[in-house]
Amino acid sequence: MRDWRAEHERELTADGLDDEQEEPLPDPRVIDLVLRVGELMLASGESTEVVSEAMLSLSVAFDLPRTEASVTFTTITLSTHPVGEQPPVTGERVVRRRTLDYFRVGELHTLVEESALGLLDLEEATTRFNRIRRARAPYPNWFITVGLGLIASSASVMMGGGLIVATAAFLATVLGDRIAVFLARRGVAEFYQMTAAAVVAATIGVALLWVSVELDLGLAAGAIITGNIMALLPGRPLVASLQDGINGSYVSAAARLLETFFILGAIVAGVATVAYTAMRLDVHIDLDSLPSAGISMEVPVLLGAAGIAMAFAVSLVVPPRLLPAIGALGVMIWVIYAGLRSVLEVPPVVGTVVGAVAVGVVGHWLARRTRRPVLPYLVPSIAPLLPGSILYRGLIELTQGTAISGMLSMVEAVMVGLALGAGVNLGGELVRAFQHGGLAGAGMRGRPAARRTRGGY
Template sequence: MPKRRGRPLPPSEDRLLSRMRDWRAAHESELSPDGLDEDPDLPDARVISLVLRVGELMLASGESTEAVSEAMLSLSVAFELPSSEVSVTFTNISLSTHPGGDQPPITGERVVRRRTLDYFRVTELHTLVEQSALGLLEVEDATARLKQIQRARMPYPNWGIAVCFGLIATSASVMMGGGLIVATVAFLATVLGDRTSVVMARRGVAEFYQMTGASVVAATIGIGLLWVSIELDLGFQAGAIITGNIMALLPGRPLVASLQDGVSGSYVSATARLLETFFTLGAIVSGVGAVAYIAVRLGLDVDLEELPTAGTSMEPWVLVGAAGIAMAFAVSLAVPPRMLPAIGGMGVMIWVIYAGIRSVFEVPPMMGTVVGAVAVGVVGHWLARRTRRPVLPYLIPSIAPLLPGSILYRGLIEITQGTMVAGLLSLVEAVAVGLALGAGVNLGGELMRAFQRGGLAGAGMRSRPAARRTRGGY
């Protein structure tokens, strides 16, 4: 195998595409009228089980519907399942294969009932699929590797993930000039809110109320510090605590995945993920809004002109905060450690582009958000292709510095102070910024995909399922 700088080159993707073409040509010949197989062999049940289990684990760990479909089709081709069809929705996976001749089709199905975001397993599963597609693993080896991935521990301990969840709020507070005390309290408030949601989960409480409970705990602590700051004239940016907690809870992953599924033509999954996003957003709004309303009714006066925001600053502590948010978000999603430096750099990049565009051209926040998100989408897809890793672990944490936490907090305060129209407009702006983030990173991916030859299943610019249903397929 050729080498580059002393290291073996990764297996060529052309080899995968060539193997797929050869197999498909041979299979079509077998099913032609001249070469019809009178007594076809039944598909290997181990292969069907492997394909379904890999797809189930990928979907449950946070991968997009399109990527799961491509991975399952790649395994079907690699292990020669005849006439395979794959269907993946938000919670259901099915695989159908037809042996040919007079044999009936064989169909298997799996249901995803529990989701745990774990991009470490997603990355390992992509490696398993690629090695299988390139002929480096047999069925027994791939099955054994799958069991190892299922039993493997995440690269970070549970307490480390909880700490990094708090560091998201801390980094956001630093970006907004909250200072050491505010950043420390933001960390404690967010960790305490997260632990509250964990306790509620263990008691079987629905996830909506878990998110509401977490936001209530953190918002109460933030409002408490704000009251102390006003009474003692300390000048703390206590609102940064609530803003940081909101950014830690905002559903960046389902938002990006929903738009990605919609672009790829998986409209059922896209709708379900988007509904999940709005339910999570509703839980956050309910929790923070209730605390803010009670605080205003008790006489706490919040000055809208002094609400925390990073604006378009590019001061060193703001850039450090942007990198910190991205990397802490990545750790909370169990992204492999070797990917963290690139993610931190992309977090700084998206903020610099956003702030630079707004400062130079004086455009609204949405325009800066779209441009920054597109740049991250292009770089993230390029890195994923170059390193042969899934793209979502690069994209989801990198957009975290632009999540609309401060806009959402402003809207809730405006509503509690009686300016309903202004508050609703701020909430709509927050939703629009979130959608701009998701659309931007997906547009960056589409720009990269338009010029690539293939992916895990050879689904490039000439063979994308969604494209075949539109004018691009004619």
Template structure:
């Protein structure tokens, strides 16, 4: 089979053709006339059902979004001939139901995600497995063996590099805020100590909320300590950048992007759960930093609101290097493959240049500059993901890190502790608005790419999203 110009269809076209044929047949079979009592089919292969469920479970546990997991599972259902398949993916549960037809009852399997470990390297390998299976390049036994290899595969970095990457987020943020080498070094140590504290608590079964609170308290204590030393010895250090950098390292960029992505795609249950997770993490950070800041003010540590650390809209070389460093360090902490790091660093610089340029040249509010930069990163990130056949979240989540509202949260907490509750509340609300603007912006960029470019990682074409056809999409 070839196209109008006589060329054989590409792998993407073959995958899209299989998905279109399956969806047309699927929709026809779900009508009352589609269920023919005499249409007896062999029972679905239990191994295929198990494979689809295990792939979906591992993708969701490794940090992939709900819509991408659903599309991947549907693609595998088509590849391994599971008839009349329905997939349901929520924040913690994955369900697959397939109906053989005739008098045969439906067969339903379910798996529950009890443990999450963000690993975008594993997400990328799973997407490759799904694409190869969708193109008919993997038989069922080969796909099962490949899944086991992916499950047992080691991350591209040893554990100590992941820890260092987490510390470098805070260190790079300190550089962006004008902290200098001493502040950057202390910020790095504070982030590492906070992370090790949360790991210590996690191994003893302490809830994640209190892990995050403890990590924020450790970092804030070190920052306040250096601030006190600097004021007593008149060192002139921007010690507040330590706290700001650690807030940025702890902020939930991944669940924020995923929650808005799920909501826009119609997965409202998962979107609500992820958004609630985001606000719980924010609550933990606010509780930890706020308690230390309140204690510091009561003990007489001088915190001047006029000199709180902020990069403003500067585009000096240290600030741009800090933006690239934050994005790359964030990517390392999420186990993004090394070959993607230079691109992510450039995207981090790009979002900052757009934000700072609009703020300094056009004098627009920070939220407007944030949305504009996020949309640009969303377009470029989704285009790169489709062009390189990789998942999109490894491009998006680290790239928005330079604009995470760490300084706004810190300012709001200090204003609260100094008795200006109204100003503090406004700063916290602005921080939440900036965070939501980041998530919405990168997803809008993805929708623009989807609208004008067909194809996708798991065979999802621009007309194949079920939620888009609930109302006007069918006309």
């Protein structure tokens, strides 16, 4: 496609035109389609590099000359420069609303691929895009909410909680999500929505802990809070931020990373408020009995890992046919992590990186084999290692006066999160290093992340 594009643009230069031949102008319908496809891909959760490559592929497929695409966290710009003395034409769209929807991302990838292969003309591509934009998700809205609750209940099972704790974690997370939706409809900022959801789940967890202590039930009620933290943790923006940064999109990377830390701040504010209130009310939270899956590879823990990954995928609207593979990847990352921790006694960050790299390699291989986007495989699969229990321990330590231990736990949670994002990205780079062919729009050497700052190729 790059050779064809270069030859085609040489034919469109002023030297290649007859004196009586009119200079072609870009088709505004193509510009509109490319911008709208890029906008919907970015709003649905795709990384900026992939969005840029998709826009360049469409511009090649539909004969836009000398095209440049610029994608940031919220803005998409497309510029095309006609031949001769015609001025350049530039269009821009702003993403004002984000709704994570990997079903639409996959359909848009198929649209771009078929257009690039010449299987769709402009009218057919526009019709297909409008159909994708209006299409219903494979899950009803209530089932996506259920998916959030299943993340928390699966995490509580991994942490040793029984049926009562798993049910309470499910109800607490769903209730917190509904309260967040109510606040969103009232125009309340997302930061406070996340804080409210964390407060609701933490309150239910502390209440069940008090009942368990008073009645001597022996319930691992703290797993409710841990499960809710796992459901709220920003796995998708964390992975996307590190991908954008390593790929050279520094503005988008900084914005996504800031979004990640704002979400973490909302979770910390909500849980810490409830934990401090509980301490003032003499509800004792024993640090030695905080829930943690440790390095266990028992059947309930493995089932919990698979459940977290698949439930996370449902909340991201991943197509149902991908769920078994995602569940297997969730089990794989936990087995690698727990195996390294138990056999080689490596630190948690090292086990996390190795597991994430393995998932990155397998996820990118599956994406290439199935010709699907890679993020629907990667983002849910790292969910079992999200540092929910570490973050919860750090918050409890801070509220109980052990500030140094609490800060160390918080730093460890951030390091584990960054290790997950960097690991899956490294796995993708390993696959890219040995693959045949390059990216559709720019090629392997045309990647911003591949350009050398010293010397030459």
